[in-house]
Amino acid sequence: MLDAAVAVLSTGFLGLGLLLATIGLYGLLRQREIFVQLHAAGLISGPASLLVLITSLATGRAEIITSALLIAAFVLVTAPLSSHAVGRAALRRSQAPDEPDDPVPEQPDHDGVSSR
Amino acid sequence: MPEIVLVIALGWTTLLVVAGGVLLLRADDMLHRILALDMLVSLIIVLLTILSYLNDVSYYLDAALALALLSFTATLVAARYVIRGRPF
Numbered sequence: 001m002l003d004a005a006v007a008v009l010s011t012g013f014l015g016l017g018l019l020l021a022t023i024g025l026y027g028l029l030r031q032r033e034i035f036v037q038l039h040a041a042g043l044i045s046g047p048a049s050l051l052v053l054i055t056s057l058a059t060g061r062a063e064i065i066t067s068a069l070l071i072a073a074f075v076l077v078t079a080p081l082s083s084h085a086v087g088r089a090a091l092r093r094s095q096a097p098d099e100p101d102d103p104v105p106e107q108p109d110h111d112g113v114s115s116r
Numbered sequence: 117m118p119e120i121v122l123v124i125a126l127g128w129t130t131l132l133v134v135a136g137g138v139l140l141l142r143a144d145d146m147l148h149r150i151l152a153l154d155m156l157v158s159l160i161i162v163l164l165t166i167l168s169y170l171n172d173v174s175y176y177l178d179a180a181l182a183l184a185l186l187s188f189t190a191t192l193v194a195a196r197y198v199i200r201g202r203p204f
Contacts, residue, residue: 010117014125014166018132021162025135028155034147041151045158052162058117059169067177068165071184075161078188082154085195090147092199 010058017051024048034090038083045079122170129163150194157187 020043027040053075056068136159140152161180168176193203 007117011121014117014121017162018125018128021129021132021159025132025139025155025159028139028152029135029142034145034151037148037151041155044155049158049162052165055117056165056169059172061172061174063174064168064172064177067174067181068168071161071165071177071181074181074184075158078184079158082188082191082195085192086147086151086154089195089198093147 006058010055013051013055013058017048017055020044020051021048035087038087038090042079042083045075045083049075049079117169119170122166126163126166126170129159129166133159133163146194146198150191150198154187154191157183 024040024043027043028037031037031040050072053068053072056065059065133156136152136156140149140156143149143152161184164176164180164183168174168180197203
C-alpha cells in the first residue's frame with residue numbers, strides 16, 4: 001500500500017519535472033528575445049531540476065538522497081545568480097552598445113573634492 | 117519506483133538534450149549561446165540524476181554536482197566577459 005503510494009507520487013513528481021523541462025525548452029526554441037528566453041530557461045534550471053532531484057526521496061538509498069539534496073540546495077542558490085548575470089549582461093549591452101570598459105561613473109571624494 | 121518509468125524518463129530527457137543542442141546551434145549571439153549552454157547543463161544534471169536512480173548507485177550525482185559548480189562559474193565569467201571585454 002505504502003509502496004504503491006510512493007511509486008505513484010514519485011512518478012508524478014518525475015513526470016511533472018520533465019513536463020516543465022519540455023515546456024521551458026519549447027519556450028526557448030520558440031522565442032528569440034533574450035529576456036523572454038531567460039524566463040523560459042528559469043523554468044528548466046529551477047523547478048524542473050528541483051522536482052527531478054526531490055524524486056530521490058522515493059529511492060530510499062541514503063547516499064543518493066544526500067547527494068541529490070545537496071545538488072538541489074546548490075541549484076536553488078546558483079540558478080537565480082547565473083540567470084541574473086546573463087540578464088544584467090544583456091541589459092548593459094542593450095543600454096550602452098559602444099560603452100568603453102567600465103561604465104560606472106567616477107565618484108567624488110567625501111569632502112566634495114574630486115580625486116583627479 | 118517502477119523501472120519502466122525511469123527508462124521512459126531517461127529517453128525523454130535524451131530527446132530534450134538533443135533539442136537543447138539544436139537550440140545551441142541556432143543561437144546567433146554570445147548571450148544566447150551562454151544561456152543555451154547553461155540550460156544544457158541543467159538538462160544533463162537531470163539526465164545523470166535519472167541514471168543514478170535507474171542504476172541505484174550514487175556516484176553519478178557527484179559528477180552532476182561538479183558539473184553544476186563548473187557551469188555556475190563559467191556562466192558568471194562569460195557574462196562578465198560580455199559586459200567588460202575581459203573576464204575579471
